[in-house]
Amino acid sequence: MVELESVAAVADNGVIGDNGELPWPSIPKDKQQYRDRIANHPVILGRTTFESMLDDLPGTAQIVLSRSVDSVEVDTAHVAADADEAVAIAESLGADTASVIGGGAIYELFQPHVDRMALSRVHGEYEGDTTYPHWDEADWELVEATEYDRFTLEEWVRVDRDAGE
Template identity: 60%
Template sequence: MQLVSVAAVAENRAIGSDGEVPWPHIEADVRQYRERVAGSPVILGRRTFDSMRDDLPGARQIVVSRSADAVDVPTAVVADGVDSALDRAAELVGDDDSDDPVYVLGGGAIYELFQPRLDRMVLSHVDGAYEGDTFYPAWDADEWTVAEETAYDRFTLREWVRRAAAA
């Protein structure tokens, strides 16, 4: 299984403000994001899950929460931490050795928790810096390389791949 974070990130790493993205709506970004995660399991925090209840992403949702025992959505399960969420994801993918993606969708604390375990990051780098109250975690550029880059109006989609550890 490949653990992949997906986020839209401003130049200052802002990803949210009062539960919303801090920039004006970018339809092309929303569309590519939805298409990417549509058939896969996704991992997200409780507040992010609650904010998306009317239009849940992914085929199955793994909600990371220490306070919730269950969620009232048939496609969702609760995990109480990183290891539990990864165990649930492996069950859903069915083969831990596969390259099937499991997407990490946020919020900020969830991105931070899963950052050390990520294989890839698919980030929409939004043009401009925006005020926000939630930020994508910084990463060590020496550990990552850009494998693919596509320019769009108002953002650039970059797929970052973790470099293999030196032996």
């Protein structure tokens, strides 16, 4: 079974995006740790997020969730109609881990299923139209928190393994 890890940057007020962009000024250190974390396995993302990353696609493969397209013109990309198909594709690629990288609807869809979360807690509150889904901290354990300039990287592990089944 592939392990699902949600990877996101989240402002203090839960905002993750504004009109398809990050709502805060670029944080190079966060961008680098994010890219390093997702570099060696497939990523699961929505079509809009995928299209916004075409110039520099992340991960070893991209599993694009879409209800409107059946295929994309990228050799490393696969299209999935739903979460189960996305996980099946990740498993067919031989992946131990797949990173869920957004956008908002994709995070919401996968939240009950993810095993881990790597959340960059961006210091400050920002205006935006997309938020990270709510989750019950009782189901999770914070296993590591690393302070950086302008953000804290939090590593969460689901403690109630049955909650995602």
